[in-house]
Amino acid sequence: xxxxxxxxxxxxxxxxxxxxxxxxxxxxxxxxxxxxxxxxxxxxxxxxxxxxxxxxxxxxxxxxxxxxxxxxxxxxxxxxxxxxxxxxxxxxxxxxxxxxxxxxxxxxxxxxxxxxxxxxxxxxxxxxxxxxxxxxxxxxxxxxxxxxxxxxxxxxxxxxxxxxxxxxxxxxxxxxxxxxxxxxxxxxxxxxxxxxxxxxxxxxxxxxxxxxxxxxxxxxxxxxxxxxxxxxx
Numbered sequence: 001x002x003x004x005x006x007x008x009x010x011x012x013x014x015x016x017x018x019x020x021x022x023x024x025x026x027x028x029x030x031x032x033x034x035x036x037x038x039x040x041x042x043x044x045x046x047x048x049x050x051x052x053x054x055x056x057x058x059x060x061x062x063x064x065x066x067x068x069x070x071x072x073x074x075x076x077x078x079x080x081x082x083x084x085x086x087x088x089x090x091x092x093x094x095x096x097x098x099x100x101x102x103x104x105x106x107x108x109x110x111x112x113x114x115x116x117x118x119x120x121x122x123x124x125x126x127x128x129x130x131x132x133x134x135x136x137x138x139x140x141x142x143x144x145x146x147x148x149x150x151x152x153x154x155x156x157x158x159x160x161x162x163x164x165x166x167x168x169x170x171x172x173x174x175x176x177x178x179x180x181x182x183x184x185x186x187x188x189x190x191x192x193x194x195x196x197x198x199x200x201x202x203x204x205x206x207x208x209x210x211x212x213x214x215x216x217x218x219x220x221x222x223x224x225x226x227x228x229x230x231x232x233x
Contacts, residue, residue: 022059023066029227030067033210037221040214047214050094050203052224053083055231061087064227073115073222077103081110096222098148101125108133115173115203118150120161127165134168136203139193141186142177149174152193159197171201171219176209183209184216191217 034044051064052073061072065088072087074080075097084093095111098118104125107114116138117123126133137158140149150158155172162169172194176183187204194202205213207226214221224231 019059019062022063025229026060026063026227027067029229030069033223033226036210036226037214040211042214047218048220049227050096050220050222051227052096052206052222053228054079054224056228058083058086060228061091065090069227071220073224077107077110081106084110094222105129113170116148117158117162118148120158123158123162123165123167127162127167134170135162136171136173136201137162137169139172139174139190141174141182141189147175152189155193156197159199169199171199171203172197173203176204176206176212180209180212183212187213187216187218 033049037044037047048071049069050071050073051060051069053060053064054075061083064072070090070092071094072083072091073094073096074083077095077097080093080095084091092112093110094113094115095107096115098116099107099114099122101121104122108126108129108131113134113136114126115136117126117135118138123135126135137155138149139152139155140147141152159169172190174186174190177186190204191202201219202217203220203222205218205221207223210221210223
């Protein structure tokens with residue numbers, strides 16, 4: 001993907017001062033993470049890991065790449081663009097945050113996958129720029145106004161609109177509700193909805209709920225803390 005990256009200022013905490021130490025620590029965490037996946041009966045090789053490096057520095061990205069984790073996720077556009085400019089080649093950048101209308105062009109320029117598309121106006125704005133942008137539609141199963149995502153009843157229309165405008169609508173994404181029973185229902189519902197719409201990618205599951213996501217058909221886990229440790233506050 002050809003990118004037009006902007007110079008931005010961000011506040012990023014380094015994962016460590018030594019990149020070799022970072023790789024060793026992340027390698028140990030990755031082994032434990034894969035063991036958790038295997039314990040669910042899933043083959044870790046069949047699930048994409050998106051290394052979420054929000055608030056961590058360049059060492060985190062380089063450690064992930066060194067260990068073969070080529071998909072890197074960021075929640076803030078400015079941070080994503082800054083890290084993409086500084087990182088080694090070979091990463092596939094996932095933008096995980098809600099899309100702000102005044103930053104959509106920047107997000108399109110910096111990200112390879114926009115994972116939290118939730119409105120028709122976002123789809124139309126993304127499609128107005130050059131390139132066959134790859135997107136996921138984010139689905140909200142909480143019903144809370146504070147949560148990004150489309151209501152399940154709106155998803156088919158969003159997928160159809162994206163396809164009609166030539167976007168690569170690759171799958172669906174969701175963030176789990178805050179209790180196990182509702183998490184299971186949400187993940188089960190997302191898998192069924194993706195099946196109905198002929199979508200391959202189901203991005204669901206993070207550090208605390210990855211076992212449930214694996215059991216219920218995720219194709220992609222978005223992992224920060226289990227790889228890099230606790231974030232700086």
